[in-house]
Amino acid sequence: MRAEIVGVGTELLLGQIANTNARWIGERCSEIGIDVLFHQAVGDNLDRIVDVLRLAASRADVVIVTGGLGPTQDDITRDALAIFLGVPMERHPEIEAWLRERFAGFGRGPMPLNNLRQADVPAGARYIQPIRGSAPGLIADLPDGARIYAVPGVPIEMVEMMEGTILPELSALAGPVVIRSTTLRCTGIGESRVAEIVADLFEGATNPSLAYLASSGEVKIRLTAKAPTQEEATALIAPLATEVEHRLGDVVFTRTDERLEEAVGRLLTDAGKTLALAESMTGGSVGARITSVPGASAYFLGDAVVYAAAAKRSVLGVREETLAGPGPVSSACALEMAAGARRLFSADIGLSLTGAAGPEPHGGSEPGAVWIGLDAEHLTHARGYVSTGERDRVRAWAEQASLDLLRRYLEGKPLPDGDRPL
Numbered sequence: 421m422r423a424e425i426v427g428v429g430t431e432l433l434l435g436q437i438a439n440t441n442a443r444w445i446g447e448r449c450s451e452i453g454i455d456v457l458f459h460q461a462v463g464d465n466l467d468r469i470v471d472v473l474r475l476a477a478s479r480a481d482v483v484i485v486t487g488g489l490g491p492t493q494d495d496i497t498r499d500a501l502a503i504f505l506g507v508p509m510e511r512h513p514e515i516e517a518w519l520r521e522r523f524a525g526f527g528r529g530p531m532p533l534n535n536l537r538q539a540d541v542p543a544g545a546r547y548i549q550p551i552r553g554s555a556p557g558l559i560a561d562l563p564d565g566a567r568i569y570a571v572p573g574v575p576i577e578m579v580e581m582m583e584g585t586i587l588p589e590l591s592a593l594a595g596p597v598v599i600r601s602t603t604l605r606c607t608g609i610g611e612s613r614v615a616e617i618v619a620d621l622f623e624g625a626t627n628p629s630l631a632y633l634a635s636s637g638e639v640k641i642r643l644t645a646k647a648p649t650q651e652e653a654t655a656l657i658a659p660l661a662t663e664v665e666h667r668l669g670d671v672v673f674t675r676t677d678e679r680l681e682e683a684v685g686r687l688l689t690d691a692g693k694t695l696a697l698a699e700s701m702t703g704g705s706v707g708a709r710i711t712s713v714p715g716a717s718a719y720f721l722g723d724a725v726v727y728a729a730a731a732k733r734s735v736l737g738v739r740e741e742t743l744a745g746p747g748p749v750s751s752a753c754a755l756e757m758a759a760g761a762r763r764l765f766s767a768d769i770g771l772s773l774t775g776a777a778g779p780e781p782h783g784g785s786e787p788g789a790v791w792i793g794l795d796a797e798h799l800t801h802a803r804g805y806v807s808t809g810e811r812d813r814v815r816a817w818a819e820q821a822s823l824d825l826l827r828r829y830l831e832g833k834p835l836p837d838g839d840r841p842l
Contacts, residue, residue: 421594423449423456424480426472428487428497429573430463441486441578448582453597453646454482454590464488469500477504477566482590487573489555491535497570498558502542505560515539515547515556522554548585553577557585600653601644602661603677606668607824608836611639617667621660628657630664636813637820638680641668670833673824680823681709687830688719688769695826696767697723698736698757700748701775701790706819721765726757729783732774736760749776749785751802754793762795769829770795773822777811788814792822794829801825801835 425446427439439461446456457480462472469488476483488497502509516539523531538555541547548557548571555577558570571581606614611634615622618641622630628645643660647653665672673683688695697707707723710716724735729748732738738748738756746752754772762770771794778787788807794800803825807814828835 421454421482421590422480423454423482423484423590424458424460424476425456426476426483426485427459427461427573428464428469428485429461430494432461432487433463441573441575444575444579445484445486445582448587449484449590450599450601452587452591453594453599455599464494464496466496466500466503469497470504473500473504473568477562477568481566482593483566483568484586485568485570486578489538489557489570489572491532491537491554493534495537498537498540498542501545501558501560501568501570505542505544505562507543507545509540510543511536511539512541512547513539515541515549518549519554548581550577550580551584552580557581559585596648597646598648598650598653599644599646600650600657601642602654602657602675604641604643604661604664604668604672605674605677605680606639606641606671607637607673607680607820609639609668609671610634614639614641614668618664621664625660628653628660630660636816637824640677670828670831673827679709679713680820680827682713684823684827684830685710685713685716685719687827689715691830693768693830694719694721694765695769695771696721696761696765698761698770698772698793699723699725700727700732700757700773701777702773702815702818702822703727705815706771706773706822709819709823721767722761724761724764732757732760736764747785748783749774749789749791750783751791751793751804754791754802754804755795755800756793758793758795759800768796769826771822771826773818775814775818777814777818779811790814790818790821792818792825794825794835796829799829801829803836 425442427442431437432439442459449456460472462468488495519535546559555572560568569586571578611632628643631642633640641664643657645653645656699706704725710720726732726735729743736757737760742752742756754774757772758770773792775790776782776785776787791804793802807817
C-alpha cells in the first residue's frame with residue numbers, strides 16, 4: 421500500500437517550524453507495512469491545497485494530511501477537501517452540540533462563532549471525534565479506492581487520531597505485513613568509501629534494501645526488509661547486516677542504532693571502568709554527549725574544561741616546558757592533559773582533546789589541527805590529525821574522533837595514530 425503525507429501550513433514553508441508530524445507518521449506507517457513514497461508541504465492557499473490533494477491522490481492509495489483544520493480564516497483544509505471531492509459542505513449538528521458543550525466546560529465565556537466551522541464536513545465524508553482539542557479529523561473515500569485522512573497539525577492531537585483510528589484502519593487494509601529496519605553506524609569513514617565497499621550489495625538488494633545517511637564524522641547504513649512478520653523480516657536482514665559489517669570492519673560501532681556515546685557508555689559499564697575528560701577546543705561538548713546518556717553517573721566522573729594555557733597548567737598539571745615547547749596543540753600536551761584528568765578525578769581512563777578549531781591558527785598550529793590523548797593503566801596513546809572545514813565541523817569531527825578512540829580502546833581494537841577525517 422502506497423502512502424503520501426501532506427503538511428499544510430505556510431509556517432512549514434517559511435521554516436518557522438519543522439514538519440515533525442511527517443517523520444512520526446512515516447515511522448508509524450512503516451511499522452505496519454505501509455510504503456510512504458512522497459512528502460509534500462503546502463501553504464495556506466486554497467487552490468494550491470486542492471492541487472496538492474489532486475496530485476497526491478493520483479499516485480497514492482492513502483493520503484494523510486496534517487494541519488489546517490482549526491477555526492480561523494487560514495484553516496482551509498476542509499474547504500479544499502470539499503472542492504477536490506466536488507461536494508458541498510454539511511454542518512453536523514452533533515459536532516456543533518459537542519463543541520458548544522466543550523467550550524461551556526472551559527468557563528471562558530461564549531464560544532466564538534467561528535469555531536462552528538469545525539462542525540462542517542464535506543458531504544459523504546466521515547469524521548473523527550477528538551478527545552483533545554476541538555478539531556475533528558476527516559476521512560474521505562475516493563471512487564478509485566484511494567482514501568484521504570485529514571488530521572490536526574497539533575502533534576498531540578494528530579497522534580491521538582492516528583493511533584486511535586487511522587493506523588488500525590490502515591493496518592487492516594494493508595494485511596499481515598511489516599517493515600523492519602536495522603541500522604549499522606560507522607565512524608572514521610566517509611559515505612563515498614562506504615558506498616564503494618558495499619556497492620554490489622546496494623545494487624543487488626531489493627528485499628532487504630540498503631541505504632546510506634551521512635552526518636559529521638558518521639555514516640549510517642540502513643537495511644530495510646518487508647515480510648509478513650517481524651521475525652521473518654529480521655531473518656531477511658540478518659545475513660546482509662553480517663556481510664556489511666564484515667566488509668566494513670572495525671569502523672562499525674553498532675548494529676542497534678546506538679549513538680556513539682551510548683556505545684561508549686555500554687562498553688564502560690561492561691568493563692567496570694570509570695572515565696574522566698579534559699577538554700580544550702571542544703569546550704565541554706564531549707562531556708555533554710557522555711552525560712546525555714541515562715546512567716552515565718555510573719562511569720563518568722568529571723570533565724575539566726581548560727581552554728586557556730594557564731588552566732591546563734594549574735588544573736591538570738601540564739608542564740610549562742610542554743606549553744612553551746611543543747605547545748598547547750601537541751601530542752605531549754594531549755597526553756599530559758589526559759593523565760591530569762585521570763589523576764584529578766581518580767578515574768580508570770583519562771581522555772583529552774586539544775586543538776585549533778579555527779578559523780585562525782592557535783598555539784602555533786594550523787586551523788583544524790587536533791590532538792586526542794588517552795591515559796589508562798599500562799597505556800598512553802595520542803592521535804593527531806588535521807581536519808578541513810568550518811569551525812563547527814572541526815569540533816564535531818573532534819568529538820567523534822575522541823569517542824571513537826575510547827571505543828576502540830575498550831573493544832581492544834587497533835588505535836589510530838593519526839589520519840585525516842574523510
